[in-house]
Amino acid sequence: MTASQSRLLLIDGHSMAFRAFFALPAEKFATDDGQVTNAVYGFASMLINLLKAEEPTHVAVAFDVSRQSFRTEEYPAYKDGRGETPEDFKSQIPIIQQLLDAFGIPWLTKQSYEADDIIATLASQSEAAGLDTLISSGDRDAIQLVNDTVTLLYPVKGVTELARYTPAAVEEKYGVTPERYRDLAALVGEKADNLPGVPGVGPKTAAKWIAKYGSLDGLVAKADEITGKAGQSLRDNLDGVLRNYRLNCLVKDVELDRAIPDLEWRGWDVTETNRLFDALQFRALGERLNANLPEKAVGAAVAPVAETPQLESAALVPGGLDVWLAAREGDVAIAFTGQFASGAGSFDTIALAEGGQALWFEPSQLDAEDERTWVDWLADSAKPKLVHDAKAFLWGADAAGWPEPAGIKADTMIAAYLLKPEQRSYALGDLAMQYLGRELEAAMTPVDDGALFSDSALAGPDGDMSDDIARVQADCSAAAVVGELAAVQAERLEQRHQARLAAELEFPVIGVVARMEITGIAADEGHFADIEAGFAAQSKEATERAHEIVGRPFNVGSPKQLQEILFDELKMPKTKRTKTGYTTNAEALQQLLVKTGHPLLEQLLRFRDVEKLKQIVATLRATIQPDGRIHTTFHQTVAATGRLSSADPNLQNIPVRSEAGRAIRAGFVVSEGFESLMTIDYSQIEMRIMASLTGDEGLIDAFIAGEDIHRAVAAKVFSVEPAAVTDEHRRKIKAMSYGLAYGLSPYGLSQQLGISTQEAQQLSDDYFARFGKVRDYLHRVVEEARKTGYTETIMGRRRYFPDLTSDNRQLREIAERAALNAPIQGSAADIMKTAMLGVDRALRREKLDSRVLLQVHDELVCEVAPGEAERLEALVREQMSNAATLAVPLTVSAGFGESWEAAAH
DNA sequence: CACGGCACGTA
DNA sequence: CGTACGTGCCGTGA
Structure with a gap:
């Protein structure tokens, strides 16, 4: 193969994308808005590798249009049994096609033909034109196309590890030449295409026969002569074999709207490619493309990782913290390790990173000077800090006796939550992969508790020190990752107009929440013990009675x-089904009791x-900390x-x-040094928000006028005076x-x-007759979300709903x-978070x-400090009711008492 | 020991 | 066939 030789690369788009779809974990490849991108990523990755390694002069990708083709007409069961194509896969095909457009690579489809036929056609044209041809396909039918100038790249593992099928390789693997591969495939069958072969005949026997009789034709002519079970099986299944042979023949003369000269690859559109990669959040891939593609090919294997920015890591030399911090010009990223739980924690290590420099230390080993420098810097709100899981950091700082850290400019864990609130894990390592396309370095072994390292320890990779060095570097690179992550996230948040939500609400409220956790609430252990014993006695009694019965x-x-x-022994009527049987939940038991009157129930x-209740109390008792809280x-x-x-x-x-339940609340008590507990809550906040968002005058008026909102609404729905609303009316309206x-x-x-469904329907109709805008609004929210993919709160918090367009009705309705x-x-x-922030600041x-x-x-x-009840109530009321400006007032009500129960109102 | 299923507590 | 959660127990399977 000379460099001047023209080379055509043909890719079976569907089959390669499908391989990628199953090779890469979908949950790790999705954009913030829920679009799964694993197939796109794998496909792009493969494409970049091939472009680089093979240096094709011409490129084309073929796609299937649908499952229908001339083959399904001949054999309707063709490709049956494959199951539904996953929705998450289907949605990626158009994206791959956009990607190809950006790459300047033509892609082709043809009604009634499969991608393979397009490839066969182009391969034969290519051969005629004197080009070398490379075919990338996960479909074995393509083996028949292999010859001296056509090579198949067949995926072995994933989509980036490809086996090179030359004629020699095909013979080596299957024992037949590529021209005879169809013969073999017809005999063996193709499960994926629902083409059964001859039972009892595998590739070995088939190859043996073909070798002996020259071809399938030769074999069929002598079918009667074949001895043994396999021979009989062949004779019994001849029709199927011949059908397979007809169907597995690829069509080489599909009429296409593009010819070989149209497939010359002139390069990609850099702007468009970058835009698309940005939208797909393929950071690493983008960098790889930009870094590698314009260059001449140097080799196939490209690790799927981004360049790691240079980082100089060092363990703190005693007394050196001041100088290091003084040299910082930007936001300092912090990574930490240790044990953190229940509002407290202890640090093992802390690493700081900024501007390519990182510093590592063990807080417990700081000398007096560094400790002073550290806490001063920590408490200085003018020194911006970036942290992952700031709340744990605040717990640790509190437990260490440090002043409260200030200037926490971003928390990468919280930022990730705002960008994608349904994600399961926000572990730093996952985010590093997700946003930076990078593995987080891991230390090989935990560092033993020991001394600080000196520069020489870091420099000399001798003996046991190397593990410790790895530890330092791992921690330092984690800090650097926090910094990079924060930058990427800040940009994303900005694009989504969520920068304020993050900076002014979600990040600052972390501190408020942390303090609540650190403070805890006092528990009356004696009270809990008493009621637990009471519940236990009752439970025992009920158990014994049940056993007796x-x-x-x-x-x-x-x-x-x-x-x-x-249901079996007592033959009671069956209740609602669960996955594994019939429900025995309280509602069902109550209904059975009404029906049967059985004392067991x-x-x-x-x-x-x-x-x-017993179990709740037992759990609570077990969580009381030594401080009694x-x-x-x-x-x-x-x-x-x-x-x-x-x-x-x-x-x-x-x-x-329940009353028994409230007895538990009586165990949450005011602690020494305080005079009472105050509970304060919003009245019907969600309904008020609904009234405000919908702009429904009826509902808004009801809130402005009505002391009792359900009564007021019921009065309008039933067209009576509020005083004439019955309890039954009110109950129904409240539920509605x-x-x-x-x-x-x-x-x-x-x-x-x-009540009956009809009656409920009538109630609903009557309700919306008076509060029509509510229905309009609810409808609009869903429709809008279907279009944009997400919903938004009054402060710009987003939640994405990919299932709103699902074909699966159940999933779709759940999403709605x-x-x-x-x-x-x-x-x-x-609103509540805003109020909490306001309360905290006002206090x-x-x-x-x-x-x-x-x-x-x-x-x-x-918890009310002595003499502060009035001021506290006024202050909290003020902050809560003004946390947002709605079309209706935000009403709050408060109560005081020596326990949570007593403070109810 | 981990996990799914069930049941049930709150807003 | 009502949204959002967390927790304990049971029974099963590794």
Whole structure:
């Protein structure tokens, strides 16, 4: 092959993209808006490799138009049994075609033909024109095209490792020449195409026969002579074999609108390629392309990683922190390791990076001078810092006794959440891959607790020190990654107009949340112990009674055993189905009780009730820290709507509806040095947001006028005076109003209210007759989201809904309900976060000692310092009600007491 | 020991 | 066939 020889590269677009789709994990390749890009990435990667390694002068890519082709006409079952093409794959084909456009590579399709036929046609034209031809395809049918000038590049693993099939290689692998490969394939069959071969005949036997009889024709002529089971099998399946032979023949004279000269590759459109890679968030690939493609080819293997920027890492030399920090001109990125949980933590190591320089140290080993320098810098709000998981950092800083860190300009974990709030993991390593196309360096072994390193230790890779050096470098590069990540994210946030949301709300609120966690809430262990014993006694009693009634012991807590007893032994009517049987949930048990009056059911219900409470209390007791307080963790990157969530323990689902449940709240108490707890919450915040967003005058008026919103709404729906609204009316309207924001259907409403679907439908009709804009709005939100792909809250928080255009009705409808709820629930979350920030600032400004302990979505629990009750209430009310300006007032109500329960209002 | 399924607590 | 969460227990399978 000489350099002057023209070379045509032909690629089977579908088959290579499909390989890539299954070779690369979809969850690691998706844009912020949910578009999966693994096939695009793999395809582009393969393409770049081939362009570079093979230096083709001409290039073309062929695609299938649909599954229909002349082959399905002859044999309708052709390619049956492949299952639905995954939606996530289909959506990537147009993107690959855009990519090819940007690359200046022609792509072809032809109705009624497959990509392979296009390739066969072009390969034969290419041969005639005297070009060498390379075919990249994952379809074995292409083997028949191989000859002295046509080489097949067949994927071995993924799409970047390709085997070179020359005639010799084909013979070596299959024992037949490429011209006879069709014969072999016809005998063996092709499962992927639903072309069954001769049972009992594999490639070995087929090759043997073809060698003996020269070809399939020769074999068929002598079919009667073949002995043994295989021979009989062949005779029994001759028709199928001949059909396979007809179908696996690629068409070499498809009429195409482009000929070889049109396929000359003149290069890519740099601007367009960059734009597309940007949109696809292919940072590493973009760099690879820019770095490599214009050059002459040097080799095939290109690692899928971006260039790592130069970084000079060093362990701190005692006394050197001051000089290092003084030399910093930009934002300093921080990476840290250690143990962090429940509002506290301890650092093992800290690494700082800025401008290609990184510094590493162990906080516990700082000398007095460096420690001073460190805490001063940390507390200086004029020294901008970038952190990944700032909340854990704040816990550690607090536990270390450092002053509160200030100037945290960005948290890369939170930024990633804003960009893609449904992502599962925001681990730094995942984000490094996702946003920078880079692996995070990992230290080989943990560093043992030991001394600081000197420069010489870093310089000399001798002995045990090398592990420690790796550790330092890994930590330093993590810090550098935080810095790079923050820059990329800042740009993205800016593009999406979310820079303010991040900088003015989401980042600052981290500190407020951290302090709530650090503070915790005091628990009355004695009270918890008492009520747990009470619940335990009741649970035991209910269990014993249940055993008596059944006549033998069984596990009352096992839904499986319960099903056997209720439905098999006692022959009770079947309840709603679950995946594995019939439900035994409280609602179903209650209905069974009404139907059968069986005494077992009462005991089961009672058991469930008290057992749950017992378990909640036991969990709470186990989480009381030595300081007598419970320190929950509020997760800021978990709820896709923008809410916080609470865990270890979850203090956002402490019972409140039943009296026994409220006894648990009585165990959360005011601590010494404070006079009471204050609970303060928004009234119907989601409905108010709905009223405001919809602009529905009826609803807005009702909120402005009505003390009791459900009564006011009911009065309008039923066309009566508010005073004439019955409890039943009010109950129905309340359920309807709340259900609206969740996408409640008439069926669901009927179930909840115990009325017929028709009645529920009527209620809904009457409701919207008076509050029509609400329906319009909800409808509009979904339609808008279908167009743009996302919904937005009042403060610009986005959530993406790729399933809104799914062909799967169930998935689509789930997405529709979530989409109509997201701006409402999310805006409420925005408002509460704004209020928390305002409260925090006002408390500092006013120098109050009272503090916020908990947030329960629309409620704050505060601890009131002596004599501050009035000022605190005024201040929090002020901040909460002015956290947003809506078309309706944001009403809050507050209560005080010595426990969470007593502070209810 | 990990995991899915169920059940159930909150806004 | 109502959104958003977290947790404990059971039963199964490694």
